[in-house]
Amino acid sequence: MRKSDRTARFQVESYDLEATLNSGQAFRWEKFETNWEGIVKRRWVKLSRDPGAIVAETADSVPDWDWLKDYLQVELPIENVIGSFPDDEALRTAVSAFPGLRLLRQDPWECLASFILSSNKRIVQIRQIIRALCRRFGEGIPSGAGSPGAYTFPSAARLAETSEGELRECKMGFRARYLREAACLVATSKIDLDSLRRLTCEEARCQLMTIPGIGCKIADCVLLFGLGFNEAFPIDVWIMKGLRELYFKNRPVPMKELREFATGHFGEFAGYAQQYLFHYLRTRTADTASSTNSAR
């Protein structure tokens, strides 16, 4: 097998691979030295940066790289996105913290299942649960030399035939029932995730929220990260506190009002704005937080 069939270069400007793969939108990427290893569409992938390009390497030969270009959104003109943002102090700060942060276009089912598992969990633990889930119920696939075994994300059909008890062995606790029920709905096509793309964002959100364990926030994550609705604006605890602080002088603004503000303020790429704010909020106090904790 020729190496050229297993590697590709994507020309990109302003693409922060680290921030993009490690900003809580996807949970399976792991860093080894300067490389990032993950699984996209049943393929193990190793990514690294060259000046002006992203370098990709797979375990098997690849005739066509569109699947990865789509996942990474390398052809999206990010300057149009940032240019569409309202000109306010908070967003300027957040964007300048990670100007190369991008949104990935993930598989809708993996995204849906992952964010069901995210509820009331820290990102580190979400990653652990998903790792255990894939190892146990995913399919083994070839990985690069020196890498630990790679597994696909288990299909809805596969998880639909597992018991709640088996899922709980992956330490997901009460989320097991939600995950199994969601898997059954998707596996039986009672929910057709791909067809949701053809609906309006609002219609698709309503469909998603009929799934047990999926409320407004998780639905918005699926809309944004999995289905390509760039206007979806997930409001988690970080964004909730951040919006109150940055836009409302820490007034205890009710959730409903925050949602209306976000919808009106951030524009057609509100979801990108959300990701810049989220990553900025989560990383800005990391230094002071750890130093104050360690000073205990």
Added chain:
DNA sequence: CTCCAGGCGCCTT
């Protein structure tokens, strides 16, 4: 030990 985590569902007012 207690507290809390990329929330949600359900039960009170």
Added chain:
DNA sequence: AAGGCGCATGGA
């Protein structure tokens, strides 16, 4: 309609 509480599990 809005607010409060329990939920599994593990790390700080």
